[in-house]
Amino acid sequence: MLLCEGKLDSHNAKTAVGLLIWCPEDVVAVVDSTSAGKDLHELVGFGRGIPIVATVAEAAGCGANQLIVGVANIGGVFVPGYRELISQAIKLRCDIVNGLHELLTQDGALVALAAEYGVRLYDLRVVPEGIPCGTNLARRLPNSRLLTVGTDCNVGKMCAALALTREFVRRGYDAKFIPTGQTGIMIAGDGLCIDRAISDFAAGVAEKLVLDQAGHQWLFIEGQGSIDHPSYSGVTLSLLHGSAPQALILCHVHSRSRRRHDEGSPLLPLGELIRLYETISTPVLPAKVVGVGVNSRGLSDAEARDELRRIQDEVDLPATDPLRFGVDNLTEAVLRFFAG
């Protein structure tokens, strides 16, 4: 079950929506008493047929044996009331999976309760200790590395990387998705949350993720934040320099004109952001933006096509909405870039 109590929308329930897109077959129910009975697909655009229920007990009754905290908020703290709902799930013998900065395993009462009921608590945000500072080895790997970067946070970087990985695998390439955030980790079953690393070691964490998967010919690395977002730009740059990609896909939400969590500062024009990412990558390994991923949610198919054409003309790069139109054109652009 995905716990989204009071927060079932595509901004707040970012983790839940990611799972509904990429592994709906694993989701039994979504818990949010304020939306119970409503149509999940209508609310967030994904998860057709999966019920929204009012209580943890109802979700367990549907067969859920695991509760995933489905919200991802700024600072990563528990929403008031979530501890009580998690306790209920533990008593119903569900394992608990949490991707927030605030940790289940540092909560004595929850740890004791989990022990009593024989369930496991997973804090996916935690980065293991002992990962060294970046040593700048990723750029020497002979494989092909692509990082998704953003015009803001929450713009579809994970989805673009996942869509490209699936398409490359479908075409027979040896491609691997590299998760760098909690939702990606839940979907892929590996990865590390770079935003939880101690900042001195964040590039080292990115480097480790790439070195550990160096045997794959194609790595599609999940981006984080945005190079111009004052709250998270350091995470973005650590990831860019640590993973040393040769290619970038810029991700964008069509309707977004102002940065989230930043007093409504205007987004930079796409062309300026492309230059910024390419410029700042250069001292480590020059990377080139080869395409644009656009979240066109809210538009009709025809409107979305117009918007993609407009963006293609603006930046002279192929653009697509990966979830609506697939990533054929980006795949071709990536193959062309690495061939040439």
Place this chain on the structure above:
Amino acid sequence: MLLCEGKLDSHNAKTAVGLLIWCPEDVVAVVDSTSAGKDLHELVGFGRGIPIVATVAEAAGCGANQLIVGVANIGGVFVPGYRELISQAIKLRCDIVNGLHELLTQDGALVALAAEYGVRLYDLRVVPEGIPCGTNLARRLPNSRLLTVGTDCNVGKMCAALALTREFVRRGYDAKFIPTGQTGIMIAGDGLCIDRAISDFAAGVAEKLVLDQAGHQWLFIEGQGSIDHPSYSGVTLSLLHGSAPQALILCHVHSRSRRRHDEGSPLLPLGELIRLYETISTPVLPAKVVGVGVNSRGLSDAEARDELRRIQDEVDLPATDPLRFGVDNLTEAVLRFFAG
């Protein structure tokens, strides 16, 4: 006493050298059995008259009541053998001050020993929990903020910020030095180690440092790392965006042509770095590089003057070696910039 066993040179003993420059009156002795009896000033350029002794006991005999770990290595781990020397100092009733990532207070044996002998263990690298994500408020402060930035790590960013602060205070301005690393914290008695912050919160830490001192008219913020250094660039950018300075001083070591800890990658030309810092600051608050601080150690005064002239011509900005020639020209440049 400053513990530098086996590491008494200006690269490895960066913390010790910082203290020898800025508060030599507090230093009773330097401990390094491999350099004992040698001339400290000849070895590292500072600390004239302070003895180098072979043992912790000798330093305590000189009157030391505190041991400061004087080395700052990549990754911040204890040098082999340092635990034993720290234990000896504890038994001689010295407090212990440590700025490494590896913590005294997580070492059960040292904690127990400190309790037994009634001394304190200070881990200055630790950042308190609960500092929120950056909220981008620093840029709205009406005061004047200057950040020192670098062409690499260990190039004199702390010294330039301290020298400017002292000069502004001497001239009667309300100026405050903002330490962001362990040595700066030891010198100033406040500040936070931004490189120890969880990367998601690093900009928030920088912002907090600035907001907490918002009552001062002039803030001189200690820079960290370098925007193009793959291991630390994320720390640098979090600090730049979180503290939102209007002015920057670029710091450089005259003889340095290749980045440290980076397989000998060549340093970018000064002009390119200046453009990079100014470009990447712009989305948050445009900052301008107004001068260059040069560490000219190893040159004669005449050679140093030639080197400064060469750099001034290259980038068309005033340059000085803050420790050799003072910061009058940078002070004038800063005042001019903020006046105009």
